[in-house]
Amino acid sequence: MQPAEFRRQAHLLADWIADYLEGSERYPVLSQVRPGAIRAQLPAAPPATGETMEAIWEDFQRILMPGLTHWNHPAFFAYFSISASPPGVLAEFLSAALNQQAMLWRTSPAATELEQVTLSWLRDLIGLPQPFEGVIYDTASISTLHALAAARERLGRDIRVRGLSGQPPITVYCSQDAHSSVDKAVLLLGLGHDWLRKIPIDESFRMRPDLLQEAIDRDRAAGCLPMAVVATAGTTSTSSVDPIPAVADIVRREGLWLHVDAAYAGPAAICPEYRWIVEGAERADSLTLNPHKWLFVPFDLSVLYVRDLHTLKAAFSLIPEYLRTEEETLNLMDTGIQLGRRFRSLKLWFIMRSYGVEGLQAMIRQACQLARHFARRVEEHPHFELLAPVPLSLVCFRACPPGVVDLDTLNEELMRTLNTSGEAFLSHTRLDGKLALRLAVGHMSTRRQHIDRVFELLEGYLAARGNSGSHSTQQRSLSQ
Amino acid sequence: MQPAEFRRQAHLLADWIADYLEGSERYPVLSQVRPGAIRAQLPAAPPATGETMEAIWEDFQRILMPGLTHWNHPAFFAYFSISASPPGVLAEFLSAALNQQAMLWRTSPAATELEQVTLSWLRDLIGLPQPFEGVIYDTASISTLHALAAARERLGRDIRVRGLSGQPPITVYCSQDAHSSVDKAVLLLGLGHDWLRKIPIDESFRMRPDLLQEAIDRDRAAGCLPMAVVATAGTTSTSSVDPIPAVADIVRREGLWLHVDAAYAGPAAICPEYRWIVEGAERADSLTLNPHKWLFVPFDLSVLYVRDLHTLKAAFSLIPEYLRTEEETLNLMDTGIQLGRRFRSLKLWFIMRSYGVEGLQAMIRQACQLARHFARRVEEHPHFELLAPVPLSLVCFRACPPGVVDLDTLNEELMRTLNTSGEAFLSHTRLDGKLALRLAVGHMSTRRQHIDRVFELLEGYLAARGNSGSHSTQQRSLSQ
DSSP states (O other), X not given: OOHHHHHHHHHHHHHHHHHHHHHGGGSXXXXXXXXXXXXXXXXXXXXXXXXXXXXXXXXXXXXXGGGOOOXXXXXXXXXXXOOOOHHHHHHHHHHHHHTOOOSSTTTOHHHHXXXXXXXXXXXXXXXXXXXXXXXXXXXXXXXXXXXXXXXXXXXSSOHHHHOSTTSOOEEEEEETTSOHHHHHHHXXXXXXXXXXXXXXXXXXXXXXXXXXXXXXXXXXXXXXEEEEEXXXXXXXXXXXXXXXXXXXXXXXXXTOEEEEEOTTTGGGGGSGGGGGGGTTGGGSSEEEEOHHHHSOOOSOOEEEEESOHHHHHHHHOOOOGXXXXXXXXXXXXXGSSOSOOOOOHHHHHHXXXXXXXXXXXXXXXXXXXXHHXXXXXXXXXXXXXXXXXOSSSEEEEEEOOTTOSOHHHHHHHHHHHHHHHTSOBOEEEEETTEEEEEEEOOOTTOOHHHHHHHHHHHHHHHHHTOSOOHHHHHHTOTTO | OOHHHHHHHHHHHHHHHHHXXXXXXXXXXXXXXXXXXXXXXXXXXXXXXXXXXXXXHHHIIIIIGGGOOOSSSTTBOSSSOOOOOHHHHHHHHHHHHHTOOOSSGGGOHHHHHHHHHHHHHHHHHHTOOTTOEEEXXXXXXXXXXXXXXXXXXXTSSOHHHHOSTTSOOEEEEEETTSOHHHHHHHHHTTSOGGGEEEEOBOTTSOXXXXXXXXXXXXXXXXXXXXXEEEEXXXXXXXXXXXXXXXXXXXXXXXXXXXXXXXXXXXXXXXXXXXXXXXXXXXXXXXXXXXXXXXXXXXXXXXXXXXXXXXXXXXXXXXXXXXXXXXXXXXXXXGGSSOSOOOOTHHHHHHHHHHHHHHHHHXXXXXXXXXXXXXXXXXXXXXXXXXXSOOSSSEEEEEEOOTTOSOHHHHHHHHHHHHHHHTSOBOEEEEETTEEEEEEEOOOTTOOHHHHHHHHHHHHHHHHHTOSOOHHHHHHTOTTO
């Protein structure tokens, strides 16, 4: 592709993207294609000779566009709702062209130092104290993995060098509702899933510190080596926040590592009224939060803060000859498993400056307000109910019309009907054995009409089936 | 940022990037700033209220630009030279706006299926047989980690569930010149660095199969459990290619896992004359190669091929309720530690179509030709010598003028002088105890004049110091 052609195509794309960001609502949120449909339309081999961007673009529009689920859409309410904000999109465009690879300070002084600066800004905004330093990774799965790897090294048994063979079973603790990334980290680190203790939760879905203490005591008595506790600030199921101060008391007394998983809810702590989310985290050893979840940063950008960056480097640093340099400064490669590091801080910097702290706070507050608005409508309607508290921007609820025996199947059907409509996208979870619908607010363009529309559609579906409607739901149960 | 403002800024940026891609040569390749210089110019806190893109852009130009090392520059010859090609940059811009997160098929059918399609294209191009299936990760460090995690699970000891406590020491084998990512994977997996066997290399820097066999025998006799061998196709130090067929014979006989690290050199196998690089890999269990290294894809995009995708899923799959779906199809989250997956296949697709197979082959051949041209100049000059064979696009060499005792210091000085000039960027390695300069060709815009210029600059520096110049080199030795 010649320079003039790149310029022409970049301008065409700039207009297409500007239209998309302004009008993603015209697409169905959840892709309506069948499995295999995209693949079937693509050839079995790449072309022998180059094609024009027009040909590629035409296939993108015709084949791939119908296969997109529109995460960057104001009616995306599934999982956690995220936003690729306009300044973040510009930064990614720039970052792709600059192609920085910040493994060493010298291979990108700007990416290395801007990462330190933006992460100290963010640390101060959420109220973590100074000794904490941050590192940017791709996902919270990787952040949590690194936190637990550092915890394993800090056991002082030189596991990095000697390995786990010959060590006693090493135990990790989290709540029943902790994210699956904790499970995956425990598997990968070789600790064994059997040694991950899922601590029961209270009626508000928060880890029970008394049962955490009991589990640690039991493991010590059995000859295990307790290593770390993962407390969640904003669980995926319900956005519940574990009682971090009480957990921190136990962790300190027991000499364990405390990791706080604030992947989703952490960004909300930049608002003083939500600072309570990370209360107690100042006594943790590490905390992760995802600016790509709720700080309007295009995916991916996860942050891990550690109280002592040396523990992380002790677990990972290795310097082969071809990477030896003269400069005495932080080389990002020493902070983790990935040698290569993208220039991710650029988008965080663009976004923090473009919106300012007050702009970011306003968007977070708006999401919480919209969630509370939806929760009120649920509470006020006789045929709907909340299934969990709504501390932040996630609502767990279900329809519960009188006379329906199988509410799980009914709600599954409502969700499927809504998602198939393309007007909005919800996901689900299971709470106390009940299927709960999850409405996660978080896209920066979501407004009250989008929220109201979801409620009215669900209400309409329910009315259309008649208030009871129990027999058809039993026929279509997913569990059959 | 309002839609009209985004549009305006996107067009401004499109022009800036077009200029940059056309003229990155006007910047010094290696950043000339001092450690801390970028950080010192940035404020201690983000702004309270939003700023204009003009203000952000001005700071980018003034503060960050001098802190960039220009990887996307035709005279970047350090480490491995990479390219963010124009179609790849367009794809990343588009990908950022679409903000796909392909953890589940349904959350991005297009990203999930395009990944399968582009990776089957690439698999066929490098001659890997059909049972191999690919997964895209961010970096080769993560690809290799996943390969070894799958190998650990295939030991059949249910390590995922039970952990490594109580297991015998588990050993992994690679050559002395294997990449540090193998070391890091072994650390992270809890196997212990002590149990990674670095097999000595022959005079061409290739793993010695006879010594591999001896090491396995010794470990078995000592009660260890040999698990996997990592063979490298294109080492970082010299681009040497381990004798994969002979290694595969041993691995098969011993019942181990064979992983081939072709991160850098793998893409060259799309040229029939370089297919020998991966000869024997068809008998491997896994192979990694990095399209972001030598297939003109903006960083990051690494590919792992595995003979049996189920082994990878067996090591990682975990499905919490909130991620359960009806579709029976591949969900990318089941293939690794990272739950979230970016739409990385889009850039690979844009690039493979835009250049076509022949276009990609031509760029790879050109890099190899330029490397051979440089190697010839080295060989023909009485005061320079090659320190390793040049099978691909990497030249390891040094100046060796008569009468200089400390050649390491001399060459270190030459490299520092060249890098400080900003005209080109070389890195180094150590071969048989000697400091070797590394010239890695790989940027798509590198032409003969860039290569010749490096040689002439080095020649000039050498001439300027007088042919011997031994005393000043001894004064400035880095090792003192």
